[in-house]
Amino acid sequence: MDEGSKVYVGLDVHKDSIAIAHAAPGRDPARLLGEITHDVNRLIKKLQPLGDPDDVHIVYEAGPTGYGLQRKLRGLGYACEIIAPSLIPRRAGDRVKTDRRDCLRLAELSRAGELKAIWIPDPADEAIRELSRAREDAVNARTRARHQLRGFLLRHDIRYPGKTAWTKTFGRWLATLSFEAPGSQIAFTEYCLAVQACDARVDRLSMSLLQAIQGWRFESVVRALCTLRGIDAVSAIGLVAEIGDIARFDHPRKLMGYLGLVPSERSSGERVSRGPITKSGNAHARRLLTEAAWCYRFKPRVGYQAQRRQEDLPESTRAIAWKAQLRLTDRYAKLQARGVTINKVCVAVARELAGFVWAVACNASNIYVKPVPAAT
Known part of the structure; x- marks a missing residue:
C-alpha cells in the first residue's frame, strides 16, 4: 500500500492501560479511539476497523514496558515502531500533558514523519x-555496601593505614578489628558480610557475562573493541549490548550524537553559542x-594484558587502536595544559573515543573503513 494512504496510530502505553488515537491520510486532526486496559487482544479489536495490518503504522514511546508489545504487533503483521521520547518535537507553551493528548500528538507526528524510532534489539x-x-x-550495590562499611569505621575513628582499600591486604586488616560493644561488633560483621556477598555477586555475573557472548553475533566486535585502551571485555560487552549494531551508523559523528557526547548549540546569524x-x-x-577516557591521561603504551587481548586480531584493528592511543593521549595532555576542567577533558576524549569505537566495530564487521596512516 502507498505510504500516503496509510493510517497512523499513536499509542500511549502504560503498565495497566493503553490510550489509542489514529490519524487518517491528509491534514485532518487525529481522532481518539479510546483507552483500554493493557491487553493485546483488546488492542487488536480496536485496530481491526482501521484496515489490514499492512495499512496501519503504529508508534509508541519507549518506556518501562520494554519491547513485548512491539514484538507481538510485528508478529501479527503490523508495522510498529518505538519512539525515542527525548526526540519528540514539543510545542512552545504546551503545558498540558495527558495520556489522550500524548497519543493524539504521536499519531499526527507519525503522519508528518517527525518521529525518530529507536533500534529494537533481538x-x-x-x-x-x-x-x-x-x-x-x-x-552499584557493592559500592553502596562499601561506603556503608567505611562510614561505620569512620564513625568509630578507625582509619586504614595502607594506601589502597578493598584489596586482600585490606580484607586481612578488617579481620583484625574488634569492638567492645556487642551491638557494634554485630553491625561491623554484618557490613563485612554484605560486602563479601556483593563481591561474590559481581564475580558471578562477570563470569556469566563472559560466557554468554560465546557464539553471539557481535562476539567479534566485542573482542575487537578490547584492543582500545580503557575498554576491557566487560566494558566492550556493555557498549555493544547498549548500542547494538554499531555499524548501522554511517558516520562516527552520528554515533557521537546518539550517545549525547556532542555539545548543545544555539546559534543564529554570526553568533555561535x-x-x-x-x-x-x-x-x-x-x-x-x-x-574509559580517564585511561588516556597516561603516556601511550601497549602493556602485557593489551598484547594478550590483541594476539589473534588483524593488523588493521591493532593499527586503529594504536592510532587512538597516540591521538587521545595527546588530546588529553593538550586540553589539560590549557587549563580545561578534568570533567570536560574526559568528555572531549570520550567523544573522540566514540569515533574510534565506530571504526573498530566497522572493521570487525568487514565494513570498509578508511585505512589508518602509519604512525610517525
Whole structure:
C-alpha cells in the first residue's frame, strides 16, 4: 500500500492501560479511539476497523514496558515502531500533558514523519543487555555496601593505614578489628558480610557475562573493541549490548550524537553559542566511554594484558587502536595544559573515543573503513 494512504496510530502505553488515537491520510486532526486496559487482544479489536495490518503504522514511546508489545504487533503483521521520547518535537507553551493528548500528538507526528524510532534489539541481544545491566546494578550495590562499611569505621575513628582499600591486604586488616560493644561488633560483621556477598555477586555475573557472548553475533566486535585502551571485555560487552549494531551508523559523528557526547548549540546569524553536551541517547554507553577516557591521561603504551587481548586480531584493528592511543593521549595532555576542567577533558576524549569505537566495530564487521596512516 502507498505510504500516503496509510493510517497512523499513536499509542500511549502504560503498565495497566493503553490510550489509542489514529490519524487518517491528509491534514485532518487525529481522532481518539479510546483507552483500554493493557491487553493485546483488546488492542487488536480496536485496530481491526482501521484496515489490514499492512495499512496501519503504529508508534509508541519507549518506556518501562520494554519491547513485548512491539514484538507481538510485528508478529501479527503490523508495522510498529518505538519512539525515542527525548526526540519528540514539543510545542512552545504546551503545558498540558495527558495520556489522550500524548497519543493524539504521536499519531499526527507519525503522519508528518517527525518521529525518530529507536533500534529494537533481538531477544538474544536483549538478554546480553539485561545481563550487563544486572552486573552494573550489582557493582552499584557493592559500592553502596562499601561506603556503608567505611562510614561505620569512620564513625568509630578507625582509619586504614595502607594506601589502597578493598584489596586482600585490606580484607586481612578488617579481620583484625574488634569492638567492645556487642551491638557494634554485630553491625561491623554484618557490613563485612554484605560486602563479601556483593563481591561474590559481581564475580558471578562477570563470569556469566563472559560466557554468554560465546557464539553471539557481535562476539567479534566485542573482542575487537578490547584492543582500545580503557575498554576491557566487560566494558566492550556493555557498549555493544547498549548500542547494538554499531555499524548501522554511517558516520562516527552520528554515533557521537546518539550517545549525547556532542555539545548543545544555539546559534543564529554570526553568533555561535555552544553549551553542555546534549546527554541524549544511551546513558549506560556514555558512562562507559567517559570512564574509559580517564585511561588516556597516561603516556601511550601497549602493556602485557593489551598484547594478550590483541594476539589473534588483524593488523588493521591493532593499527586503529594504536592510532587512538597516540591521538587521545595527546588530546588529553593538550586540553589539560590549557587549563580545561578534568570533567570536560574526559568528555572531549570520550567523544573522540566514540569515533574510534565506530571504526573498530566497522572493521570487525568487514565494513570498509578508511585505512589508518602509519604512525610517525
